[in-house]
Amino acid sequence: MDSQRYLDCFASDFARLRTVAASAPDAEVPTCPPWTMTDLVRHVAQVYSHKAATMEHDARQPQPDLTGEDPPAALDRGYDKLLAQFGHRQPSDVTVTWFPPDQTVAFWIRRMAQETVIHRVDAELAAGVESAPIPRDLAVDGVDEVLERFLAFASHHFREDFAGAxxxxxxQRVRVETGDSAWLVNLDSKVITLEAADGPADATVRADPETLLRWLWRRAAEDSVTTEGDQSAVDALYTVLKGATQ
Structure with missing residues (x-):
């Protein structure tokens, strides 16, 4: 996906999130207990403002305190701040990120698109409305991001987030498949790695891109994917994903 495609998805999912959230501000968010919809909106607003400030100052920033602010208004301001940063800089421009191999604005464009689609799903689940489809290309890209950056990279650099798991x-070696795309996850206790997808595996997890992305982020039922081989290996992957996607 190129940066403009991410931005288009970002805009669409933000609009959907904003509309759905406004329809049920007090609803409980089943995928993010004990949050209400208002808590979800405040969280996304905080993420947007924080990432915009990080790019503006090109340095790590403290989390903004939005206590006492109207969450929908804060969400809109955060979104506008992000668009301002994305609008006056090139995707290839250098800026600080938490992923050393990619220190560019493009990293945040991708991350905000993926952040928003997942929380848009959260809002839909909370409101009890039919979920809008996740575009196939965004879903496949999201699977890659989860496995490479939130699981493999984080297992080495943010080990404490996994709470001992x-x-x-x-x-255990688990192949994750969707359509023509596949990843082989090596669940080593020292550090999780991604290996050549055609290597030997103890188990396989397979689903369409949207279902697989939701499953990885624990936004779908555990049995919504098809599994083959050693179920205990699949269970091990699902367990460590909790730390990666909290």
Missing amino acids: LDDLTG
Whole structure:
């Protein structure tokens, strides 16, 4: 996906999130307990404002305190701030990120598109409305981001987020497949890695792109995917994903 495609998806999912959230501000968010919809909106507003400030100052920033602010208004301001940063800079421009291999504005464009589509799903689940489809290209890209950056990278650099779950891994190898795309996850207790997808695997997880993305982010039922092989290896992957996607 190129940056303009991410921005288009970002705009569409933000609009959907904003509309759905306004329809049920007090609804409980089943995928983010104990949040209400208002808490979800405040969280996304905080993320937007924080990332915009990070790019503006090209340095790590403290989390903004939105206490006492109207969450929908804060959400709109955060979104506008992000668009301002994305609008006057090139995707290739250098800026600080939490992922050392990619220190560019493009990193945040992709991350905000993926952040927004997942929280748009959260809002839909809270409001009890039919979920808008996740575009196939965005979903496949989201699967890649989860596995590469939130699972493999984070297992090395943010081990504490996994609350000890990594210690129980024994090198299980799980192939994750959707359409023509596949990833082989090596669940090593020292560090999770991605290997050549055609290598040997103990188990396979397979689903269409949207279902797989939702499953990885724990926004779909655990049995919504098709599995083959050693179920305990799949269970191990699902367990460590909780730390990666919290």
